[in-house]
Amino acid sequence: xxxxxxxxxxxxxxxxxxxxxxxxxxxxxxxxxxxxxxxxxxxxxxxxxxxxxxxxxxxxxxxxxxxxxxxxxxxxxxxxxxxxxxxxxxxxxxxxxxxxxxxxxxxxxxxxxxxxxxxxxxxxxxxxxxxxxxxxxxxxxxxxxxxxxxxxxxxxxxxxxxxxxxxxxxxxxxxxxxxxxxxxxxxxxxxxxxxxxxxxxxxxxxxxxxxxxxxxxxxxxxxxxxxxxxxxxxxxxxxxxxxxxxxxxxxxxxxxxxxxxxxxxxxxxxxxxxxxxxxxxxxxxxxxxxxxxxxxxxxxxxxxxxxxxxxxxxxxxxxxxxxxxxxxxxxxxxxxxxxxxxxxxxxxxxxxxxxxxxxxxxxxxxxxxxxxxxxxxxxxxxxxxxxxxxxxxxxxxxxxxxxxxxxxxxxxxxxxxxxxxxxxxxxxxxxxxxxxxxxxxxxxxxxxxxxxxxxxxxxxxxxxxxxxxxxxxxxxxxxxxxxxxxxxxxxxxxxxxxxxxxxxxxxxxxxxxxx
Amino acid sequence: xxxxxxxxxxxxxxxxxxxxxxxxxxxxxxxxxxxxxxxxxxxxxxxxxxxxxxxxxxxxxxxxxxxxxxxxxxxxxxxxxxxxxxxxxxxxxxxxxxxxxxxxxxxxxxxxxxxxxxxxxxxxxxxxxxxxxxxxxxxxxxxxxxxxxxxxxxxxxxxxxxxxxxxxxxxxxxxxxxxxxxxxxxxxxxxxxxxxxxxxxxxxxxxxxxxxxxxxxxxxxxxxxxxxxxxxxxxxxxxxxxxxxxxxxxxxxxxxxxxxxxxxxxxxxxxxxxxxxxxxxxxxxxxxxxxxxxxxxxxxxxxxxxxxxxxxxxxxxxxxxxxxxxxxxxxxxxxxxxxxxxxxxxxxxxxxxxxxxxxxxxxxxxxxxxxxxxxxxxxxxxxxxxxxxxxxxxxxxxxxxxxxxxxxxxxxxxxxxxxxxxxxxxxxxxxxxxxxxxxxxxxxxxxxxxxxxxxxxxxxxxxxxxxxxxxxxx
Ligand SMILES: Cc1cc2nc3c(=O)[nH]c(=O)nc-3n(C[C@H](O)[C@H](O)[C@H](O)COP(=O)(O)OP(=O)(O)OC[C@H]3O[C@@H](n4cnc5c(N)ncnc54)[C@H](O)[C@@H]3O)c2cc1C
Numbered sequence: 001x002x003x004x005x006x007x008x009x010x011x012x013x014x015x016x017x018x019x020x021x022x023x024x025x026x027x028x029x030x031x032x033x034x035x036x037x038x039x040x041x042x043x044x045x046x047x048x049x050x051x052x053x054x055x056x057x058x059x060x061x062x063x064x065x066x067x068x069x070x071x072x073x074x075x076x077x078x079x080x081x082x083x084x085x086x087x088x089x090x091x092x093x094x095x096x097x098x099x100x101x102x103x104x105x106x107x108x109x110x111x112x113x114x115x116x117x118x119x120x121x122x123x124x125x126x127x128x129x130x131x132x133x134x135x136x137x138x139x140x141x142x143x144x145x146x147x148x149x150x151x152x153x154x155x156x157x158x159x160x161x162x163x164x165x166x167x168x169x170x171x172x173x174x175x176x177x178x179x180x181x182x183x184x185x186x187x188x189x190x191x192x193x194x195x196x197x198x199x200x201x202x203x204x205x206x207x208x209x210x211x212x213x214x215x216x217x218x219x220x221x222x223x224x225x226x227x228x229x230x231x232x233x234x235x236x237x238x239x240x241x242x243x244x245x246x247x248x249x250x251x252x253x254x255x256x257x258x259x260x261x262x263x264x265x266x267x268x269x270x271x272x273x274x275x276x277x278x279x280x281x282x283x284x285x286x287x288x289x290x291x292x293x294x295x296x297x298x299x300x301x302x303x304x305x306x307x308x309x310x311x312x313x314x315x316x317x318x319x320x321x322x323x324x325x326x327x328x329x330x331x332x333x334x335x336x337x338x339x340x341x342x343x344x345x346x347x348x349x350x351x352x353x354x355x356x357x358x359x360x361x362x363x364x365x366x367x368x369x370x371x372x373x374x375x376x377x378x379x380x381x382x383x384x385x386x387x388x389x390x391x392x393x394x395x396x397x398x399x400x401x402x403x404x405x406x407x408x409x410x411x412x413x414x415x416x417x418x419x420x421x422x423x424x425x426x427x428x429x430x431x432x433x434x435x436x437x438x439x440x441x442x443x444x445x446x447x448x449x450x451x452x453x454x455x456x457x458x459x460x461x462x463x464x465x466x467x468x469x470x471x472x473x474x475x476x477x478x479x480x481x482x483x484x485x486x487x488x489x490x491x492x493x494x495x496x497x498x499x500x501x502x503x504x505x506x507x508x509x510x511x512x513x514x515x
Numbered sequence: 516x517x518x519x520x521x522x523x524x525x526x527x528x529x530x531x532x533x534x535x536x537x538x539x540x541x542x543x544x545x546x547x548x549x550x551x552x553x554x555x556x557x558x559x560x561x562x563x564x565x566x567x568x569x570x571x572x573x574x575x576x577x578x579x580x581x582x583x584x585x586x587x588x589x590x591x592x593x594x595x596x597x598x599x600x601x602x603x604x605x606x607x608x609x610x611x612x613x614x615x616x617x618x619x620x621x622x623x624x625x626x627x628x629x630x631x632x633x634x635x636x637x638x639x640x641x642x643x644x645x646x647x648x649x650x651x652x653x654x655x656x657x658x659x660x661x662x663x664x665x666x667x668x669x670x671x672x673x674x675x676x677x678x679x680x681x682x683x684x685x686x687x688x689x690x691x692x693x694x695x696x697x698x699x700x701x702x703x704x705x706x707x708x709x710x711x712x713x714x715x716x717x718x719x720x721x722x723x724x725x726x727x728x729x730x731x732x733x734x735x736x737x738x739x740x741x742x743x744x745x746x747x748x749x750x751x752x753x754x755x756x757x758x759x760x761x762x763x764x765x766x767x768x769x770x771x772x773x774x775x776x777x778x779x780x781x782x783x784x785x786x787x788x789x790x791x792x793x794x795x796x797x798x799x800x801x802x803x804x805x806x807x808x809x810x811x812x813x814x815x816x817x818x819x820x821x822x823x824x825x826x827x828x829x830x831x832x833x834x835x836x837x838x839x840x841x842x843x844x845x846x847x848x849x850x851x852x853x854x855x856x857x858x859x860x861x862x863x864x865x866x867x868x869x870x871x872x873x874x875x876x877x878x879x880x881x882x883x884x885x886x887x888x889x890x891x892x893x894x895x896x897x898x899x900x901x902x903x904x905x906x907x908x909x910x911x912x913x914x915x916x917x918x919x920x921x922x923x924x925x926x927x928x929x930x931x932x933x934x935x936x937x938x939x940x941x942x943x944x945x946x947x948x949x950x951x952x953x954x955x956x957x958x959x960x961x962x963x964x965x966x967x968x969x970x971x972x973x974x975x976x977x978x979x980x981x982x983x984x985x986x987x988x989x
Contacts, residue, residue, distance in 0.1 A: 380756065
């Protein structure tokens with residue numbers, strides 16, 4: 001039988017993912033759990049395993065394509081029985097069938113809200129049942145695509161949106177061919193609805209606030225919008241009618257008007273330089289890349305941090321001459337034990353020691369609860385540049401680990417981050433972060449806090465510089481430090497004291513033995 | 516047929532006169548159907564007699580006493596004495612007024628009332644055993660039957676309810692004196708409502724809960740606010756512990772609890788209240804005689820029209836599944852009555868609101884952010900802390916928040932979580948918005964009265980639009 005396989009939720013709360021590469025081709029034999037594709041979520045690249053034993057029948061998504069969770073990405077032929085009964089007894093198969101079905105009905109809707117959810121008032125829903133219409137198939141004209149009573153009615157009368165509105169015409173006809181009773185009827189139906197010029201002139205109009213706002217934006221007098229709808233005997237105007245009116249009244253037949261306003265709706269107000277189809281000239285002058293995946297996640301994290309936490313950055317320098325000596329001495333020792341010892345484990349240890357003295361830098365502000373949460377555990381994030389962008393793997397419980405363990409773990413995590421095999425959990429739960437911007441050169445920076453943490457320590461490049469010791473200018477190894485803090489919870493004085501403590505441990509690394 | 520049986524026929528037979536059953540019966544009768552309502556105990560069911568109404572009455576009593584005694588910062592000094600018997604008789608008066616009202620309404624709408632316990636005899640007939648021994652029984656023939664037999668408290672093994680040492684919620688609502696100390700097993704909504712009530716009336720309350728939060732069915736930050744306030748009232752929480760046994764200890768009880776790891780603890784108190792959930796009443800109805808098969812948990816599965824998998828038999832309220840709430844029971848009752856009358860009704864509620872009458876109250880409706888994500892929306896969230904509400908401050912109730920969840924693309928409201936004063940009332944506005952398919956802009960542009968708590972709903976909505984005035988937008 002054929003098994004269609006949908007993109008599973010490969011990470012928490014994921015809604016879409018990019019197919020990075022296919023590891024199989026059509027016709028390939030696969031076994032259950034064999035990786036068939038690599039997909040990039042907003043956090044990492046993960047492998048998608050085959051759900052079955054069988055052969056690949058068809059691949060539905062191209063490499064580089066961004067696919068919503070739940071979309072069919074690949075089909076398999078399996079050796080299982082091909083009769084219809086088997087499909088229903090196979091629970092996963094059944095579920096997949098459903099997914100496919102719901103995906104189809106979601107497409108039938110105007111927006112891509114999940115299919116079961118109906119945005120329509122209870123009265124409209126009841127009307128639909130009365131008229132024996134599946135409300136999910138009705139196109140909504142209200143704000144956001146909300147289905148109104150009128151939408152349901154016009155759906156029942158045949159797809160009104162594909163034909164010019166018949167109502168005004170027939171009203172004119174009956175008004176001209178008949179007198180007497182018909183006139184009464186017209187009046188009952190609401191005088192405004194029969195104004196053929198498409199201009200009404202009421203004193204009062206009912207409309208939702210969003211509709212009024214739209215009218216204002218379009219420069220339309222809502223009392224002048226013609227409508228046949230009434231609520232409690234008063235004229236009621238829907239957004240679609242405002243748009244029609246703005247587009248030139250009822251002469252514009254519905255489909256034309258809709259197509260136009262549809263487009264107009266997509267162009268942001270005052271949309272400068274966002275022309276959807278760059279011509280050849282524009283393409284030559286700039287390259288456009290989608291802002292998605294890891295890049296977008298980084299961007300959003302930075303935005304949230306910088307717009308939430310008022311940052312202050314404290315700069316200082318440490319004379320790490322002795323640290324350089326110490327590390328130089330320990331390095332071969334560490335190598336013998338199979339570890340590669342950089343300066344980072346020393347910094348991690350110095351930071352943890354200082355955090356214990358200034359716990360406010362190892363905290364989080366819980367705005368909702370109105371509480372500052374000081375953490376008694378020390379999970380240190382190490383900002384890492386990767387080809388895909390910045391990632392921050394976390395060394396958990398750094399206070400309870402030895403220098404070499406930290407070195408090992410860090411090297412391991414950093415490598416995983418670089419080759420994108422890192423698991424989302426390995427980048428979560430940090431309480432304080434360190435960024436080694438000096439790795440690419442540079443003295444000072446203004447690091448952005450890894451929100452909701454409240455502080456981040458930036459390290460410059462260790463350089464030999466002339467410094468005055470005991471009245472003499474001598475060459476010393478100098479490490480510059482840039483500490484950014486969330487000034488909502490941490491004050492400058494605390495930032496300074498913390499930095500002084502870190503400095504002390506880095507200048508006299510043997511102090512770390514006491515920790 | 517048993518000797519002494521008399522047989523009558525009815526178009527619609529409703530079993531159980533709780534908020535599900537009596538509403539179904541009244542609506543069916545309104546629609547011109549010949550309707551019979553059978554109740555074995557008291558009109559109004561659990562809700563009116565030993566649930567929603569009596570519990571809210573006691574909560575009001577406890578609040579009144581507590582607030583009067585704790586108003587010194589406002590310059591008000593009082594030391595109210597609580598006469599529990601007096602409080603109980605006031606509560607009973609309220610209950611009687613309402614249950615009497617239900618009975619009158621049923622009669623006025625032409626519902627035939629039958630007192631007794633109903634049991635399905637065969638397809639199309641129900642036997643009703645009247646009151647006590649020797650009072651006889653009768654057989655009723657029906658065209659349509661609506662099962663609305665509600666639910667009863669779940670017993671923890673070893674904790675048989677005796678009304679003296681081991682209390683169910685029903686017993687806890689009928690105490691004629693305030694216990695000096697009370698162990699409450701279960702920190703769900705019933706456990707938390709009663710713990711708060713008795714803490715305010717002066718009991719030393721110890722709560723034991725297997726999970727790790729108060730109101731564990733809600734989001735973590737919701738339960739946290741309620742727990743914090745309860746702790747301020749002196750309630751002591753022991754999470755991660757399940758009640759395993761009890762023994763008499765002097766005049767009171769000694770309750771033993773066990774953690775998952777097998778560690779035990781004991782708590783001494785006057786009595787222990789067990790509130791660990793409720794189970795549907797479907798085991799005493801002779802369902803096998805009509806071929807109805809309840810689910811493993813005892814619920815009856817129904818379709819969008821409230822019909823079970825047996826033609827002509829419907830189920831509403833607690834027996835028809837979660838959420839087990841009175842307003843859900845009533846809403847279902849109305850739908851089923853209209854379906855039987857061939858009106859175009861169906862259970863198409865987009866959301867069912869939910870309230871917990873703790874201090875502060877909790878009101879939720881629709882989806883949480885996580886649920887919205889799971890459902891495939893791209894949710895946007897807006898929040899307003901109660902301490903930024905002028906009205907909340909003047910009520911001295913500034914704990915909590917209003918949070919709204921909407922679809923980022925369309926602005927449609929999807930849900931709300933409210934913790935704070937009158938959350939049970941505030942949630943109604945969001946319920947209406949969801950049901951109407953209103954957008955953030957619709958609610959945000961609706962002018963709200965100042966100074967009221969409802970402004971917090973508007974502000975949360977505006978916060979979701981990054982346009983809140985009284986909080987920082989993010
Ligand atoms: C302490 C407490 C507080 C609560 N607070 C709230 C609240 O604040 N808000 C809320 O919405 N809900 C609350 N509830 C829940 C609410 O009471 C129930 O959801 C509601 O009563 C369910 O209504 P129902 O019609 O399904 O059944 P019920 O109210 O349980 O009524 C069922 C009726 O059927 C009768 N019956 C059963 N079997 C038979 C039979 N064989 N023959 C004849 N009659 C029969 C019973 O005697 C009963 O009267 C609370 C419950 C408790 C216990």
